[in-house]
Amino acid sequence: MRKLMMAAAFALPMLGGAAMAQDTLKIGYIDPLSGGGASVGEIGLKTFQFLADEVNAKGGILGKKVEIVPLDNKTNPQESLIQAQKAIDSGVRYITQGNGSSVAGALTDFITKYNERNPGKEVLYFNYAAVDPVLTNEKCSFSHFRWDANSDIKMEALTNYMKGTPSIKKIYLINQDYSFGESVRTAARAMLKTKRPDIEIVGDEKHPLLKVTDFAPYIAKIKASGADSVITGNWGQDFALLLKAAADSGLKVNWYTYYAGGTGGPTAIKQGNLNDQVFQVAEGYANIDNKSSMAFEKALRDKYGFSLFYPRAVNEMRMFALAAEKAKSLEPVKVAAALEGMDYEVFNGGKGFMRKDDHQFFQPIYIAQFGELKNKEPFDEEKTGWGWKGVAKIDADKTVLPTTCKMTRP
Template sequence: MRTLIGSSALTLALLGATALSALAQDTLKIGYVDPLSGGGASIGQIGMNQLNFIADEINAKGGVNGRKVEIVGYDNQTNPQISLVQVQKAIDEGIQVIVQGNGSSVAVAVSDFVTKYNDRNPGANVVHLNYAAIDPVLTNEKCSYWHFTWDASADIKMEALTNFIKEKEDLKKVYLIAQDYSFGHAVAGAAKRMLTEKRPDVEIVGEEYHPLVKITDFSPYVAKIQASGADTIITGNWGQDLALLIKAAGQAGLDVDWYTFYAGGAGAPTAIKQAGLENRVYQINEGINNQGYGPAEERAGALMQRFSDAPIYYPRMFNMMDMVFKAMVEAGSEDPGDFVPKLEGMKLDSFAAGDEGFMRADDHQFFQPLYISTLGALEEGQKFDEEHTGWGWKMAASVPTESTLLPTKCDMKRP
């Protein structure tokens, strides 16, 4: 009798394991490797929120090729070494799709790791989906078949931004302040190079680099900017490094214009409002709220209602996941070896305004319309403010897709 009971228990256990295995196979797990603690956590959590929202959207429609999508978070603390440990952990858990964005030094490390892993493990491919790391090396010298990026590179953004500011006659003295890692140096280098070409009369009166997401008091840096006599700041800072910089500038009464890549990120709109910098802070990105495009407003509104305590989001993340899911469906497979070729050359009506963008096969850079905007009090008809400030982004200029097409040095090695 004991033997029968033991045998039955074993059978049930085996059946349970089989059911769990089948359940795991029916779930498409996507690994999100970004900061979920430390100085970058506010940015990383917003990305996690949006991915969960997108997963719920697609799951409500039946999933991808019949499989439910699950987002699995891996905290990398904005550290390249920790990131590689987390990517390996995700791979060990059967994940083949890695989403990462914050920190170009992290992205370079992840891209290299994924590429080498695929070389060593043919048929067990992993793909790196990049939504925010924009050091130009990622689509030039360090390009990889297994890496795709949906945010415009630092060179693309700076080309458009300097075309805009070269007409600003009152711009005479520029201060460059950047995070001290590959992306920060790429932004400052591009700004110097392009300003020299387009506005040789402009003087660079300061070039400052500071540790990444480690500074809590930017007042010493602001004092240097004030002493320089600058009338303009150009910065690629993001997350708390931009929010705290603007906060310190407001407290010191720094009277300058700002040109940024990521002033729409977590904490920055609040700092801009508190500093009273209405229509003084410019950003260039792939879309803003209140552009009047109905499908985007409806989708963004649902996201912001669900995550009302953290309403910032990434328009490009919608572009990214919409394209990836489309590629999987067209390939009839969620294996990167099958769906990656479908992404190359794929066209998409971009999320923010419905204008067409495309994934360039040569370097896996997504090209899309870009927009330059400023933050100020909401105007009549505008539905969305930023971080409950009562201020919203207003369009200052638009850059069509064809005007963003910079050449690439990528010499891609294909499997």
């Protein structure tokens, strides 16, 4: 009897821990929390924690409290796989990541193979920012969903805007030397050749990812080329330091970007006095006239002091909750089936949908320029007094590009 009582006493805490685990839905957040990408990764982590708080305030997902589990990958594909295995071993069945398409490619392969080997224990990978087109084309997977527009979709929108800007004569391309940077430069060359064959590409530079500390030599090349405009997919410190070097040298060109709004970017733009000379293509920006997104923006800034850089993360978390409710299950395969083809009113307003064929989300895309706020827009960036102002909007159905995906489904 005494042995039975001791065994029961030992088992009770164990059962309590199991019950607690069952009441929690863990989402593994695999992104850089140290190294050159840490500033971007920390903002992403806090954004997802803010979104988890929003979901939990409404009762969680199917009654389970959402917990974001931070896992530092140092922007390294191999380290990302170690962190993914660690997450899975601890019971995580949903992973989200965004910074680095090289990481995204490695995670897609890893999770796809894991699911093939472990039927009934599947894991889903929610991609909120890695935009290499290959991820929803040749490397597409049932286990992978992307909420950001891929780089070809963004370049299509950006070059359509540039097509109507006759002052552009000479363009310089500068991008990070990995799969995403390669996709940006390749798409830019191809699309400009079709839409504006008169534009001269006077430079095409690649540099190491998150390793350059002084971009002065690169800026000197841009200056010497006579370019009037630059296209770059640089993000994180690679954009902020690039613009800082441009400001230090007095370079005055127009910048057409993917990620100018990232940490340090707005400050560098202001310091360079590039008023209305920096453009960004994105699925949203703070000053869109939409009551609910503006309220969210204000609440996020009040809590953390930074702006919402990832409207797509909001769409991801809210659609995840809807898909689980639709499936009446948190089993990844059932949630995936519910996400496929889902129509959704996006965070910034307008219609979006998750294409079943390749798990690419389509949504309205905006071109915005950064500069002095003159029309009482409520949000500036990084206390510069400058902010984002819309110059073009493309509805979701006008952003659709074909896919070569041949998806295998369970």
